Amino acid sequence: MKERKESPRPGSDTRYTYAVGRIKALEARLISPAEMERLLEEETLAGAFRALGEFSDYAETIAAEKKGPEEILEEQLARAYDAVSEFSLGSNAIQTLRLKYDFHNLKVLLKARLLGAEPDGFSKIGFLSLEEFNRLLAEGTVGGEVDRFAAEAILTALSEVDDGDSLERIEVVLDKSYYRLFLNNLSVNPFLEEYARRTIDLINLRTFWRVQLMDWPEERLAESLLHGGTIQKAFFTANVATPIADFSPKLTDDAYRRILREAKNAYQTKGDLSVLDKLTDDFLVEFLRRAKYYCFGLEPLVGYIAAKENEVMQLRVILHGKEKALLADSLREVLRRSYA
Amino acid sequence: MRLNVNPNRMELLKLRKRLALAKRGHKLLQDKQEQLMRYFLRFVSRARELRKQVQDKVDEGLRRFELCRLVTPEKFLINALSHPAGELKLKVEVTRLLSVRIPRLELESQPNPFTYGLTHTPSDLDLSLKALSETVPLMMELVNVEKTIVILSEEIEKTRRRVNALKFVFIPNMVETVKYIKMKLDELERSNVNRLMRLKELVFEA
Numbered sequence: 375m376k377e378r379k380e381s382p383r384p385g386s387d388t389r390y391t392y393a394v395g396r397i398k399a400l401e402a403r404l405i406s407p408a409e410m411e412r413l414l415e416e417e418t419l420a421g422a423f424r425a426l427g428e429f430s431d432y433a434e435t436i437a438a439e440k441k442g443p444e445e446i447l448e449e450q451l452a453r454a455y456d457a458v459s460e461f462s463l464g465s466n467a468i469q470t471l472r473l474k475y476d477f478h479n480l481k482v483l484l485k486a487r488l489l490g491a492e493p494d495g496f497s498k499i500g501f502l503s504l505e506e507f508n509r510l511l512a513e514g515t516v517g518g519e520v521d522r523f524a525a526e527a528i529l530t531a532l533s534e535v536d537d538g539d540s541l542e543r544i545e546v547v548l549d550k551s552y553y554r555l556f557l558n559n560l561s562v563n564p565f566l567e568e569y570a571r572r573t574i575d576l577i578n579l580r581t582f583w584r585v586q587l588m589d590w591p592e593e594r595l596a597e598s599l600l601h602g603g604t605i606q607k608a609f610f611t612a613n614v615a616t617p618i619a620d621f622s623p624k625l626t627d628d629a630y631r632r633i634l635r636e637a638k639n640a641y642q643t644k645g646d647l648s649v650l651d652k653l654t655d656d657f658l659v660e661f662l663r664r665a666k667y668y669c670f671g672l673e674p675l676v677g678y679i680a681a682k683e684n685e686v687m688q689l690r691v692i693l694h695g696k697e698k699a700l701l702a703d704s705l706r707e708v709l710r711r712s713y714a
Numbered sequence: 715m716r717l718n719v720n721p722n723r724m725e726l727l728k729l730r731k732r733l734a735l736a737k738r739g740h741k742l743l744q745d746k747q748e749q750l751m752r753y754f755l756r757f758v759s760r761a762r763e764l765r766k767q768v769q770d771k772v773d774e775g776l777r778r779f780e781l782c783r784l785v786t787p788e789k790f791l792i793n794a795l796s797h798p799a800g801e802l803k804l805k806v807e808v809t810r811l812l813s814v815r816i817p818r819l820e821l822e823s824q825p826n827p828f829t830y831g832l833t834h835t836p837s838d839l840d841l842s843l844k845a846l847s848e849t850v851p852l853m854m855e856l857v858n859v860e861k862t863i864v865i866l867s868e869e870i871e872k873t874r875r876r877v878n879a880l881k882f883v884f885i886p887n888m889v890e891t892v893k894y895i896k897m898k899l900d901e902l903e904r905s906n907v908n909r910l911m912r913l914k915e916l917v918f919e920a
Contacts, residue, residue: 444788478834482793495792541797545831553833581832588828588840598832647837648781691784698780708784 387563387671393461397674400457401666403431404714405685410692414705419443419696426689443693447686452499454682462675467566469523470559471679475500476524477531477552483507484535484544500524527555546597553577557602565673569661574603576654579630582610583618583637583650605630629657648708656711659684663713681713688712717891721898729895733888740880747873749812754866757859764856771849778842786836794830794839801825802850814869816862821854 405413409429416422427436431453435446455472462468475497486493496504501524510525511532531551535544553574560570578599585595592614599607605625613621622634633653640649658680665677688709695705719725783791803822808815827843 448787448789474834478790478793481831482789485793485797489797491797494796495789497787497789541799541829542831545829545833549831549833577833580837584832584837584840588844590828600833646778646781647841648785651785651836651838687785690787694784700780705784708781 389463390672390675391670393458393463394668394670394674396461397458397678400454401674401678401681401714403429404681405429405689405712406714407712410688410709410712413689413692414702414709416696419693422693422696426693443690443697447690447693448498451682451686454679455499458675458679462672465562465672465675466523466559467562467672468675468679469501470527470556471676472499472501473524473527473555474552476502476528477548479504479507480528480531481545481548483511484548485541487511488541488544502528543597549598550600553600553602560676562672565665565668566676569658569676571602571604572661573658574600575605575627575630576633576657578603578605578607578610579634580650580654582614582621583634583647586614586618587647633657652708652710655684655687659711659713677713684710684713715887715890716894717887719891719895721895723899726892726895726899729888729892733885733892736880736885736888740877740885743873743877743880746812747870747877750814750866750870750873753811754863754870757863757866761856761859761863764852764859768849768852768856771845771852775842775845775849778838778845782836782839782842786834786839790834791839794835795827795843797829798825798827799829804854811862811866812869814865816865818858819854821851824850 413422413425416425423436426432432446432450435441435449441449458468459472479496479500479502482493482495485491493504501521502510507528510528514529514532531548534547534551539547557567557570557574561567581598581600582595584590585592585598592611595614596607596611599610601607604627609624613624616624618634618638622631622638625631625634633650637647637650637653641647662673662677662680665673668674691705691708695702695708717729719729800823802824805820805822807818807820809818810816824847827847828840830839
């Protein structure tokens with residue numbers, strides 16, 4: 375699909391007026407924090423399913439046939455992407471968000487091919503089906519019903535992977551390729567560009583800490599860092615030996631400093647890094663919440679997709695937590711901030 | 715129970731030699747049993763210690779993994795974890811402990827689970843896999859120690875049966891037999907003396 379030229383000013387693109395109207399209606403159907411709390415209070419997985427079935431969006435999927443939590447959530451997310459794609463006027467920014475799953479599928483197939491194993495973990499949310507993917511990988515061309523935007527992005531990424539690349543290298547190359555595309559396609563206006571850059575920053579911050587904590591070689595950090603964030607890659611590599619406590623004051627952004635400080639405190643008391651992931655996710659949700667107040671433009675569409683991803687993640691926490699009979703309080707600690 | 719032997723001096727000498735040997739054997743076996751017992755108790759306490767370490771590491775790894783499982787789509791986790799690099803290689807050796815053959819598994823190499831990208835995987839996954847990877851050498855050690863315990867317990871049982879057989883059956887039987895032969899020989903000696911004395915009396919009367 376041909377990309378239309380986007381307006382540079384946030385919240386001013388009138389081409390998406392109809393789409394924003396539809397999005398507002400969809401946003402109203404997102405599960406609210408109070409409803410999440412109700413799901414959390416359910417004793418069992420069956421109870422949580424029953425309560426979830428009362429929400430219109432999920433009722434149909436749950437009632438249709440007996441499915442596991444993962445299948446239901448995957449189907450819901452695919453529906454949300456379909457709905458937004460329908461009225462996003464073929465925006466590359468929206469398509470790029472969905473492309474994350476095609477890149478995941480590409481990793482699955484390349485790894486399986488490298489090891490001569492059956493592909494395991496193929497997601498149905500992406501643009502291309504398994505058959506289309508296999509055809510694309512075998513013939514190396516785009517043809518038939520294959521989505522051209524996705525196929526071209528995948529072929530570009532594929533050209534960056536060498537035959538002798540290791541599993542780890544494949545992951546790194548494809549992640550870099552995806553986030554380059556992510557930044558390019560979201561840079562249609564300053565708001566979305568900032569969102570993309572901050573997403574990359576937060577991924578890099580997490581990578582930095584993980585490499586340091588695991589005592590991995592410096593090369594792994596240099597290789598894994600993504601381009602395009604507001605913090606330069608060189609800043610991370612120059613501070614590879616700096617303890618996180620001394621590293622965070624060096625950051626110029628207050629929000630990042632706060633995230634690292636809180637995550638460090640949590641790591642020192644509880645010994646796990648899940649707080650870092652939660653804080654970074656919360657930060658991005660909070661950032662995108664501003665998009666709710668834009669009456670025109672692409673921002674509410676991106677915001678809705680992020681909100682749906684967030685909702686699905688919250689439901690995954692609750693449903694898996696109920697399946698494993700985890701306490702509601704321990705699930706609350708993991709739950710992300712709600713967009714709704 | 716007395717042994718079924720001819721009560722003569724030759725048998726007595728033979729039996730005395732065997733009795734001395736049996737007593738020495740009994741002493742040696744008793745020493746072996748004590749030593750085995752000492753090793754057994756040492757290995758039991760080591761196994762208990764190792765089991766606790768393994769349990770703690772597995773608990774930690776699984777707790778962290780559950781956290782990752784909660785927030786990550788299943789398919790992303792499958793992709794991250796389904797293809798570790800390298801393989802687990804083991805070497806089997808046989809060692810000897812108090813002449814008991816004990817097999818021992820040595821870990822030559824283990825797969826590297828950290829082949830996933832860091833972008834779409836939760837941060838706790840590293841710590842979870844680290845904890846679970848660290849359990850592998852501990853589990854190998856635990857397997858070795860527990861196998862040693864099983865083999866030692868069988869050996870202790872066998873040695874105990876031998877010690878008991880020597881102590882309560884073999885040695886008492888031989889002691890009884892030696893005593894019996896000795897009594898028999900003494901009796902023969904006495905009847906000889908009597909016979910000689912009687913002959914002497916008859917000679918003097920004549």
